[in-house]
Amino acid sequence: MIYRRFGRTGLQMPVLSAGCMRTMHSWQVHPQSEIPPASQLNLTAIAARALELGINHFETARGYGTSEMQLGRALKTLAPRDAYILQTKIQPTKDPALFRDHFYDSIARLGVERIDLLAIHGINDYQSLWQVCRPGGCLAAARELQKEGRAGFIGFSGHGSLPVILEAIRHEKDGGFDYLNLHWYYVFQGNSPALEEAAAHDMGVFIISPTDKGGMLQHPPARMRELCSPLSPIAFNDCWCLSRPEVHTISIGASRLDDFDEHVNALPHLEDGGTLLAGIDQRCRREMVRRTGHDRPEGLWSAFPPWSATPGYINIPFILWLHNLARGWGLVEYGRRRYRKLGSDVKWVPGNNAAAAGRYNLGAVAAGAGIEPEELVRQLGEAHALLGHPPGSETG
Numbered sequence: 001m002i003y004r005r006f007g008r009t010g011l012q013m014p015v016l017s018a019g020c021m022r023t024m025h026s027w028q029v030h031p032q033s034e035i036p037p038a039s040q041l042n043l044t045a046i047a048a049r050a051l052e053l054g055i056n057h058f059e060t061a062r063g064y065g066t067s068e069m070q071l072g073r074a075l076k077t078l079a080p081r082d083a084y085i086l087q088t089k090i091q092p093t094k095d096p097a098l099f100r101d102h103f104y105d106s107i108a109r110l111g112v113e114r115i116d117l118l119a120i121h122g123i124n125d126y127q128s129l130w131q132v133c134r135p136g137g138c139l140a141a142a143r144e145l146q147k148e149g150r151a152g153f154i155g156f157s158g159h160g161s162l163p164v165i166l167e168a169i170r171h172e173k174d175g176g177f178d179y180l181n182l183h184w185y186y187v188f189q190g191n192s193p194a195l196e197e198a199a200a201h202d203m204g205v206f207i208i209s210p211t212d213k214g215g216m217l218q219h220p221p222a223r224m225r226e227l228c229s230p231l232s233p234i235a236f237n238d239c240w241c242l243s244r245p246e247v248h249t250i251s252i253g254a255s256r257l258d259d260f261d262e263h264v265n266a267l268p269h270l271e272d273g274g275t276l277l278a279g280i281d282q283r284c285r286r287e288m289v290r291r292t293g294h295d296r297p298e299g300l301w302s303a304f305p306p307w308s309a310t311p312g313y314i315n316i317p318f319i320l321w322l323h324n325l326a327r328g329w330g331l332v333e334y335g336r337r338r339y340r341k342l343g344s345d346v347k348w349v350p351g352n353n354a355a356a357a358g359r360y361n362l363g364a365v366a367a368g369a370g371i372e373p374e375e376l377v378r379q380l381g382e383a384h385a386l387l388g389h390p391p392g393s394e395t396g
Contacts, residue, residue, distance in 0.1 A: 007202050024066045183208055
């Protein structure tokens with residue numbers, strides 16, 4: 001295993017982390033007596049395999065149902081407490097005292113007296129940013145837990161817009177944040193400024209769900225496999241993420257013992273794969289240009305206003321990004337699964353889809369992007385026609 005200094009925490013972090021959302025029995029909290037023995041045995045076996053591979057960082061969350069309880073039980077049987085790095089995430093609350101209560105409930109579920117990394121789970125918009133960072137807010141409460149010796153380093157996870165993430169990174173009161181969990185993958189590099197800003201603040205960077213959120217690469221379409229050859233899409237994306245010096249670790253959400261194998265086998269390419277990665281990148285870009293006219297799927301992302309400032313709250317940059325991924329690299333299934341979340345009050349997929357794009361005056365929005373209004377409506381209509389089908393109705 002390769003280890004990297006996790007920013008100013010000083011922790012030696014394995015470049016592959018064990019994310020524990022997919023190993024849980026249920027999204028609902030159940031007493032240990034109701035967790036099937038087979039589920040607990042599977043999680044324990046996966047944790048043991050991670051440790052065997054040198055993956056000694058385990059990441060879970062209070063919101064992951066039975067995950068904390070099951071992980072804590074497993075780790076007690078596998079290794080002494082100082083042999084692994086333990087991270088959990090807790091959602092912000094209006095009342096910081098309730099945040100503290102939730103923290104103590106989490107460490108009780110984990111069966112530990114202290115955790116190494118505490119993330120405030122879900123700085124997704126300016127409201128949650130204020131709730132966390134206001135004087136006496138959840139960040140201040142987390143720093144008190146740190147002073148009490150219950151939490152090691154304090155970070156945040158965010159699914160929000162880049163401006164919100166950047167403001168959180170730059171926040172300095174109550175010690176600011178020591179690390180962040182971030183969405184950044186080969187298929188989506190719009191958060192690159194957050195990587196650069198995090199490095200400037202010497203923050204640890206943990207990449208969230210690079211395989212699934214990074215394109216559903218566990219089930220890649222044939223076109224993506226061809227473009228990434230001789231690497232698999234998973235291996236290419238892993239190496240692409242870890243080739244950035246600002247990135248210290250990426251999450252592997254294993255649910256089976258062999259889920260680690262492809263990721264571990266990709267690591268040798270970090271040492272000798274610079275030319276290989278560049279060649280695959282150029283091949284992908286040429287294909288994207290040929291099919292969409294853009295060399296990157298998020299090519300027009302910054303040209304449009306955020307969904308909250310768009311008529312009809314249509315999330316235009318997100319929709320066109322998904323459409324480009326589907327047309328350029330064949331990621332139709334991925335696009336449809338994300339597109340259907342628009343309009344459903346999902347924090348990491350905000351705004352509405354393009355079903356009603358023709359009903360709104362998008363002239364100013366189109367002009368700002370250098371596109372004729374009719375052309376923008378046409379593109380949005382094509383995106384809706386392709387992505388609006390139920391997932392699974394076409395392989396792409």
